[in-house]
Amino acid sequence: MYKPFDLTGKVALVTGGNGGIGLGFCEAMAQAGADICIWGTNADKNAAAAETLAETGRKVRTQQVDVSDSAAVDAAFAKTLAEFGRVDGAFANAGVTGRKRSFFDIDDAEWQRVMQVNLDGVFYTLRAAARHMVERAEKGDPGGRLVATASLAALSGAARNEHYGATKGAVVSMIRAMAVDFARHGITANAILPGWIETDMTETLFAWDRFAEAALPRTPAGRWGKPEDFGGIAVYLMSDASAFHTGDSHLIDGGYWVF
Numbered sequence: 718m719y720k721p722f723d724l725t726g727k728v729a730l731v732t733g734g735n736g737g738i739g740l741g742f743c744e745a746m747a748q749a750g751a752d753i754c755i756w757g758t759n760a761d762k763n764a765a766a767a768e769t770l771a772e773t774g775r776k777v778r779t780q781q782v783d784v785s786d787s788a789a790v791d792a793a794f795a796k797t798l799a800e801f802g803r804v805d806g807a808f809a810n811a812g813v814t815g816r817k818r819s820f821f822d823i824d825d826a827e828w829q830r831v832m833q834v835n836l837d838g839v840f841y842t843l844r845a846a847a848r849h850m851v852e853r854a855e856k857g858d859p860g861g862r863l864v865a866t867a868s869l870a871a872l873s874g875a876a877r878n879e880h881y882g883a884t885k886g887a888v889v890s891m892i893r894a895m896a897v898d899f900a901r902h903g904i905t906a907n908a909i910l911p912g913w914i915e916t917d918m919t920e921t922l923f924a925w926d927r928f929a930e931a932a933l934p935r936t937p938a939g940r941w942g943k944p945e946d947f948g949g950i951a952v953y954l955m956s957d958a959s960a961f962h963t964g965d966s967h968l969i970d971g972g973y974w975v976f
Contacts (some may be wrong), residue, residue: 718749721958725750728801729788729809729955732784733972735762738866738917738947740769740809745948746955747773754797754804756782756811756842776801782810783837784838794845798906806862806955807846814918815878819916822861828880835884839865843895850855850904859903864954865892867908870969896964905963907954912970914942938971 728748732738734840735757743753747770755777757763763779770777778800797804798844813834817823843863850861868885869876875882895906913932915923922928923941933941950967953959967976 719943719958722952724952724955725845727805727955728750728754728798728803729806729808729951730754730756730842730846731808731810732756732838732868734808735759735766735779736820737918738809738911738914738944739810740766740919741947742810742944742951743770743777744773745952747777749956750792751806751950751955753812753912754801755779756914757791758783758786766957778878778886784809784842785833787841790841791845794842794849798849803847804849805860806864807843808849808864808951809842810864810866810882811838811842812866816883819877820879823880831880831884831935831952835881840891843891845954847895847899847967848902851899851902852973854902854904856973860960861899861902861904862952862955863892863899863904863905863961865890865908867910867966869910869974870892871908871910871966872968872974876888892966893964899958900963903953903960904960905959907963908966909947909954910966910968910970911947912936912948912968912971912973913943914944916944916947923966932973935976936971936973937976940971942969942971 729751734743734755768779865888867888870882871885871889892906892908
């Protein structure tokens, strides 16, 4: 193994790590040697994810956490520190998609639902992590990784999903600001932008023939993405190899955006 990719001794926190892209992050980082803390709202999915990761031999813990609740995030982060002693990388990955059929159907409650998880939740999670990493740096232990899952929707026009796109664009901008803010502490901040990926969240959409017939031929890779396609970027961003790489948006979409 290329030594900088060895994550032994590092601790990764992944919100929404109990399935989909988040679990893809966790599996790869655990295989590379990291201990893993998963935050998710579904206890059964948390348990299943922990069982999946058990075969890696790494320390794995899960917590039921609603990232849209600021107090719950701070309490969960304190519990994570008590359990692991440190957090070297925080992956703010938890998210929801829109439920409405048109822009005019997005009422106040729907707007707030998406904002609270996709934007507020990322802010609360990375704020707690950054505070810990800065405190550690001031004690002579610099470094840390802040990562947020955005979306191709941060770049392209997500019709009838304007609230979702708004949160993802905001996340990219927040990450850039954090990259500048915390670089002096050896902390990097990066965003990951998935394209069309097969997960529970996209299952209904991908089953819609009209969408599949339009989107799949526009993907040069010729297939939908899979959670395991995100393992490599997670290991890289968590590793010492990415120490000088910050403020970036890593688009992983099989070439969809450039075609």
